[in-house]
Amino acid sequence: MPQANPNHVFRALADPTRRALFEELSRQGPQTVHALTRYAGVSQPAVSRHLTVLKRAKLVRNRRAGRETHYRAQPDALAPMVDWLDHYGAFWRERFDRLESLLERMEP
Amino acid sequence: MPQANPNHVFRALADPTRRALFEELSRQGPQTVHALTRYAGVSQPAVSRHLTVLKRAKLVRNRRAGRETHYRAQPDALAPMVDWLDHYGAFWRERFDRLESLLERMEP
DNA sequence: ACAAACCATAACCGTTTGGTTATGGTTTGT
DNA sequence: ACAAACCATAACCAAACGGTTATGGTTTGT
Numbered sequence: 001m002p003q004a005n006p007n008h009v010f011r012a013l014a015d016p017t018r019r020a021l022f023e024e025l026s027r028q029g030p031q032t033v034h035a036l037t038r039y040a041g042v043s044q045p046a047v048s049r050h051l052t053v054l055k056r057a058k059l060v061r062n063r064r065a066g067r068e069t070h071y072r073a074q075p076d077a078l079a080p081m082v083d084w085l086d087h088y089g090a091f092w093r094e095r096f097d098r099l100e101s102l103l104e105r106m107e108p
Numbered sequence: 109m110p111q112a113n114p115n116h117v118f119r120a121l122a123d124p125t126r127r128a129l130f131e132e133l134s135r136q137g138p139q140t141v142h143a144l145t146r147y148a149g150v151s152q153p154a155v156s157r158h159l160t161v162l163k164r165a166k167l168v169r170n171r172r173a174g175r176e177t178h179y180r181a182q183p184d185a186l187a188p189m190v191d192w193l194d195h196y197g198a199f200w201r202e203r204f205d206r207l208e209s210l211l212e213r214m215e216p
Numbered sequence: 217a218c219a220a221a222c223c224a225t226a227a228c229c230g231t232t233t234g235g236t237t238a239t240g241g242t243t244t245g246t
Numbered sequence: 247a248c249a250a251a252c253c254a255t256a257a258c259c260a261a262a263c264g265g266t267t268a269t270g271g272t273t274t275g276t
Contacts, residue, residue, distance in 0.1 A: 010127070066274070150236090
């Protein structure tokens with residue numbers, strides 16, 4: 001499974017409304033566009049286009065079911081961002097390395 | 109030390125040129141605007157403004173030394189992004205939880 | 217069969233963004 | 247003292263963004 005363009009991921013999550021949509025899908029599970037529209041506080045077309053952007057970043061998947069479309073979060077698409085932080089965020093790297101070294105001492 | 113606005117962090121890192129600047133500072137250490145301009149491939153004023161955006165997100169700090177300004181990466185400002193991923197990225201959370209549970213079994 | 221519900225796309229609009237050149241202030245080197 | 251170097255800010259511009267209303271295509275319910 002080819003990783004999504006990191007650029008797409010970073011760009012998609014730069015907008016607070018899109019982050020909120022992704023968060024909602026992560027917490028509450030799959031939902032229709034209608035439900036997400038009620039949640040988001042912007043118009044339905046706006047939600048649709050935000051979802052399109054998230055989809056291009058592979059952060060969500062959709063499944064058509066009759067007249068409604070169900071969207072679900074695809075959290076493993078965050079991998080490029082995690083990798084980036086892993087690489088360039090010393091704060092994070094430290095925290096991770098500490099655990100990993102413990103892990104290695106545990107299972108040599 | 110109050111965490112930077114998560115919005116600022118996400119927005120700042122959404123631009124590839126700004127990410128490149130932050131990466132360069134992370135890898136090579138502090139550098140002047142001049143050096144960063146040679147690296148970035150855009151004009152000096154453009155670099156200056158990108159650095160201002162990164163600074164608002166607290167991702168970089170600057171120190172004036174005579175006529176030059178030295179910028180350095182401030183990786184712990186990535187914390188809001190790490191926290192967010194920790195919360196909403198199942199992929200990531202799994203990886204982390206697995207290590208943490210091992211850690212707990214080690215040090216009860 | 218028909219009206220209503222659901223969703224995506226189009227068309228439009230003001231604002232933000234990311235780039236440029238121009239300029240000016242401070243500091244350095246000669 | 248003066249020219250050059252370094253940097254930030256201003257002014258400007260095209261493109262991208264995020265929102266809206268309008269519209270049309272499917273699907274559902276009566």
